[in-house]
Amino acid sequence: MPGENLILSIRNLNVVYWARRGWVKAVRNVSLDIYRGEVLGLVGESGSGKTTLALTVMKLLPTNAKILSGSILYYGLGKAVDLAKLSEKEIRKYRWKEIALAFQGAMNAFNPVMRIKDHFIETAKAHLGHVDEEEVLKEARELLKLVLLEPDRVLRSFPHQLSGGMKQRTLLALALLLRPKLIILDEPTSALDVVSQKVILETLRNIKREFSTTMILITHDLSIAAELTDRVAIMYAGKIMEVGGVEDIFYDPMHPYTRGLLKAVPVLKGTKEVESIPGSPPDLIDLPPGCAFHPRCPYAMERCRREDPPLVEVKPGRFVACWLYTKR
Numbered sequence: 001m002p003g004e005n006l007i008l009s010i011r012n013l014n015v016v017y018w019a020r021r022g023w024v025k026a027v028r029n030v031s032l033d034i035y036r037g038e039v040l041g042l043v044g045e046s047g048s049g050k051t052t053l054a055l056t057v058m059k060l061l062p063t064n065a066k067i068l069s070g071s072i073l074y075y076g077l078g079k080a081v082d083l084a085k086l087s088e089k090e091i092r093k094y095r096w097k098e099i100a101l102a103f104q105g106a107m108n109a110f111n112p113v114m115r116i117k118d119h120f121i122e123t124a125k126a127h128l129g130h131v132d133e134e135e136v137l138k139e140a141r142e143l144l145k146l147v148l149l150e151p152d153r154v155l156r157s158f159p160h161q162l163s164g165g166m167k168q169r170t171l172l173a174l175a176l177l178l179r180p181k182l183i184i185l186d187e188p189t190s191a192l193d194v195v196s197q198k199v200i201l202e203t204l205r206n207i208k209r210e211f212s213t214t215m216i217l218i219t220h221d222l223s224i225a226a227e228l229t230d231r232v233a234i235m236y237a238g239k240i241m242e243v244g245g246v247e248d249i250f251y252d253p254m255h256p257y258t259r260g261l262l263k264a265v266p267v268l269k270g271t272k273e274v275e276s277i278p279g280s281p282p283d284l285i286d287l288p289p290g291c292a293f294h295p296r297c298p299y300a301m302e303r304c305r306r307e308d309p310p311l312v313e314v315k316p317g318r319f320v321a322c323w324l325y326t327k328r
């Protein structure tokens, strides 16, 4: 894909948390490109660093976190801006207006004593200054329709009067209010029942079709990624292990970890036999030497225990971090 289509380019990003036992290496040397209009799935088990990566892009990390190195180039306004280097005041110009983040557990994102309509008005005011409230509500109604909700009923409700799925969709509508160019969705369907999950996926498809908003969809669920994404990045122990087109990843997985993940998804495999990957993810404070996956990998070689493989492009658009595919 040509370079001018890039909206975000993350390079050699390293993020740690300070914990009592030591430094948690939550994001390790991550490089990832996101192109305008695409839906990129960021997939990995719990604790693999997905949320940390999203919080780093938005500069919303907690105080015990530190960006050790790397850049996050944002191209939405023409020339590249390194979000990693912006001050709190500067990044505020980008949050919501350019990049919006819909957190996992949207349930707590609302102020319990404010009606939904006031959430829309306050969001617009906070970022645009003085606004015409009727215009904002008109826009809110359109967006709520897009996420398959009854606009007037939702606008006059308090958050506790909405179900979990309705709150999640309301949050999506709110995230779209300022027409951000990039939306990061962190586990948008988790904690929801199957019917609500399906409605969320349908609304995300609506958003993709109506606005061609670029989306990063964070999920531990490969079947959700399969339904919605154009490309997928697989994360393990803070590192990107494989990146490719969604069909390539599902029909021709290359990295042993991706293959293991796919075997654990019965629907995708077309069989009821599920094989989970033996062992468990490593301790991010005390990582194994070499490839972090080697203690669980059926193909591990001597070199894997000593050297960490770099993420390399093994064919156009296909990146893999594994010594089976690179000699460098």
Ligand code: ATP
Binding pocket: 017, 018, 019, 024, 026, 044, 045, 046, 047, 048, 049, 050, 051, 052, 053, 062, 064, 220, 284
């Ligand atoms: P999940 O889906 O469970 O949120 P994730 O893939 O999004 O998982 P992160 O939440 O980014 O992973 O966590 C990455 C690592 O950083 C984990 O080992 C986690 O325990 C650790 N971590 C996250 N937040 C903090 C924090 N505030 N302080 C210390 N360690 C943290």
Ligand code: SF4
Binding pocket: 255, 256, 257, 291, 292, 293, 294, 295, 297, 298, 299, 300, 301, 304, 309, 321, 322, 323, 324
């Ligand atoms: Fe397995 Fe070695 Fe590849 Fe790591 S580098 S995934 S241990 S074969």
